[in-house]
Amino acid sequence: MVGQWLSIAKAEFYVLTSSFRKHRYLMTGFLYFLGILWAAYIAPLLINGVLRSLIPLAELRILLMTIFPGLMRSVIMFLWVALLLFPLARSLEEIKIGHWEIFLSNNTRTKDILLGIFFGWTPLYGFVAMVLSPLLLSPFLMAFEVSVIGSVLIYGIIIVNVLTVLWLANYITALIQSKLGDSPRGNDLAKAVSMIIAIIAILPMYLIMYAAPIVSDFLGLEAFLFVPFTWSADTISWIAIMFNGIGLNQTQIDFFGVVLCFDFGVSMILMLGFIALITAIGIVTADRIFTISAGTRTEIVSTVGRENIILRGIRLLVKGHFGTLVIINMKDYFRKAQNLSKLFYGLALTIIMPVMLTLFTDNNIAETPLEVIGVFGFMFALVGAFPHAGVGFLESRDQLWIIQGTPSGPSDFIKARTLSAFLADFLLTAIAVFAIAIITAMELPSALALFVIGYLIAIGASMAAIGVTG
Structure with missing residues (x-):
């Protein structure tokens, strides 16, 4: 034609x-x-x-x-x-x-x-x-x-x-x-x-x-x-x-x-x-x-393997049905390649600018803890916000069934999602601070100060991204 x-x-x-x-x-x-x-x-x-x-x-x-x-x-x-x-x-x-x-x-x-x-x-x-x-x-x-x-x-x-x-x-x-x-x-x-x-x-x-x-x-x-x-x-x-x-x-x-x-x-x-x-x-x-062929195409098939040591440790620390809900949230989030990519994206953005400023400028921008926090601290909002932004409250019917079958379902569900986000923020903040400290030759007290402030900023950004600030 x-x-x-x-x-x-x-x-x-x-x-x-x-x-x-x-x-x-x-x-x-x-x-x-x-x-x-x-x-x-x-x-x-x-x-x-x-x-x-x-x-x-x-x-x-x-x-x-x-x-x-x-x-x-x-x-x-x-x-x-x-x-x-x-x-x-x-x-x-x-x-x-x-x-x-x-x-x-x-x-x-x-x-x-x-x-x-x-x-x-x-x-x-x-x-x-x-x-x-x-x-x-x-x-x-x-x-x-x-x-x-x-x-x-x-x-x-x-x-x-x-x-x-x-x-x-x-x-x-x-x-x-x-x-x-x-x-x-x-x-x-x-x-x-x-x-x-x-x-x-x-x-x-x-x-x-x-x-x-x-x-x-x-x-x-x-x-x-x-x-x-x-x-x-x-x-x-x-x-x-x-x-x-x-x-x-x-x-x-x-x-x-x-x-x-x-x-x-x-x-x-x-x-x-x-x-x-x-x-x-x-x-x-x-x-x-591009050819037409019969097949599963883009149907979503999810599989869950044996729990790793981190999930088993969280299950020991957080008991009862709430702990189970936290584990389910973490499994559901981390098994998706898209979410893992978001974690990598937020972490990379947090690290790139400090690395560029340190390697390609003549100024020593990490002399005191206050300067470290002032220059680098705001970047940790990306660690908290980006991995969780755009993730809907309910992504599937499975999550709706979880809420309906759980005592205090909606409240516990959002608490579990928030806690799982905080745990992810802890790991990402630690990785980012470690990388920045190594590259900028940061002293231990400055690194610890950056971690504390960066983690607080990250969890605040996560709460805003999830929608639990009110």
Whole structure:
């Protein structure tokens, strides 16, 4: 059927813009007008003013020229990671293959589904890229005084890269969903994977914030000449150099050529070749990555093994039916990959910032217990809140039966859930404090003070996340 992908794209676009209803095209055009105005005028003017207030333009130019190729690779790497992983994480929040099976049962080819979903969501991610790109590129365009033609070419390459990465993310998402869709725990595993992907996506942002020179030197190594985002970054770098307005002499241009290794033509050919390759692979192999097959699909199958030593210890400490209820809550929570992923996510976020501040800054930020608590303490709210946020009071009929069959059911159930959260917070806080203490060479009294305050913050955040603050 001709135009199947277009019909799917329209349906995705209508769902995406459902809040605008009959004004969706007008509002989309207006938002893109604001995006163009932002990218062409407002963002450069704003960033120019902020940077000039922080550092003289001459010093900024010298700094950027010193680490220019590597820093440009860092910026494009961050853009690639964000555009690749965040859509992937969003799509994996829940495995929904029912609409795929409806399409395929009506003789719709997988390539049409991929193209339709891709073009349906392109307006949203294109707008986001239009907003973010000037924030990342304006310092370079300003420092090198890139001409209008050069700026247009650079933004054109950014648009092409955005579309390329979105296509790659769409293809990988379809591949993962088709495989997890055959698993009885597909939904749970997908949510767990999405959380891990999100934490991976955050790391480049922290590295650019706190370790830009180190990351720039690292990405400037010749080994990264074979990474696709490097070809795009180097192409942009060459355009900025060729269309500069600061009068770079031939010696300076030759220096950049030595650092970049590949000239403009080679970088451009490699970039376009990669784009053509992954586009062709996606279209040619699309019909092989998703097939209808009978099976358990995403039905939830839960199994419980023998209690470990921690659960047996808790059962000894907390007697009676309440202790049994606590154990049931902990088993129900920790057997789900999604919840384990949340625990890892909250713990990782708590540790990442102190590690970055310690390893990549010159300031000793952990001299006194008061400074330790002031700088790091608030991060422990993530340990308490994130693992328990979004977990409903009742997640299944089994929990309803537990409440109905337990004396003082609702009261004891929420107390048991809160206590199990406190026990998890104790373990996570201890791990976080241990990691921070080792990395920052923190003394024992400071570590103990951080643990006490951090644990209190964590259990307060857990109570807020569970909803028992009132």
